[in-house]
Amino acid sequence: MNLWKNKKALLLAGVLLACFATPVKAKxxxxxxxxxxxxxxxxxxNTYVLHPDTFTRQMDYLAAHHYTPLTLDEFASVLSHKMPSPAHPVLLTFDDGYANxxxxxxxxxxxxxxxxxxxLSTGLVNTPGYLTWPQIHELSAAGxxxxxxxxxxxxxxxxxxKAQREEILAARAKIEQELGKPANTFAYPYGDYNRKTLRILKKAHFSYAFTTHSGWASSDQPPLELHRIVVxxxxxxEEWVQQLTEDTSK
Ligand SMILES: [Zn+2]
Known part of the structure; x- marks a missing residue:
């Protein structure tokens, strides 16, 4: 009887722990x-075009479940253990630079x-369907x-x-010149990179780069090969919720 009681207590403790543990620990x-x-x-x-209603629903979900979307500085500080993590951190990234x-x-x-x-792919700026520089300034001013x-x-x-270096560094220089802020993180177009790409980024002191390897980003991953969840x-x-809430970086 006592044993059963203990088992029940243990089970309850396990369930409580599972409910309240913050899922931010990697290995x-x-x-x-x-x-x-x-x-x-x-x-x-089109898998890369998300309906505004779905996007609204996803952002409402983050708010209702007390997620804290981070700035890039906060993301870097948390990942490098310089700042404690909020209970439910998340980084929201947008690729390419669409006007919408x-x-x-x-x-x-x-x-x-x-x-x-x-x-941002700087060569797409001012082309049909993509952002203009005044719009990019507006985003920057909005945080x-x-x-x-x-x-x-x-x-x-x-x-x-040489061509890779030009693609990577010219875009960074243009953004830094326009906005007057450092732009030393990177995202690989199509998630594609090789050893040359990694060497260029390292030599140019990029701090982090995002692949399209699926899963959570983690301080256990190489900083220039961080994972992301492509929406x-x-x-x-429900699948979006699952990817958001289940740490697959382990
Ligand atoms: Zn892209």
Missing amino acids: HGVAIPVLNYHSIGVTPG NVEVALPILQKHKFPATLY WDIASHTVTHPHLPKLSK DSQKPF
């Missing part, structure tokens, strides 16, 4: 889900006072971090080392 360090968005708009069937990031995503994020990070996603969005491993507009909402 040895910290893990943070990094959500990767692209275009927020209405193009049925300012027209559609920004007002939804502002409603919750959520910051975000834009990985977004803007960082490099190359100039022309190439498959980097197909380029020579697929065709997947059910």
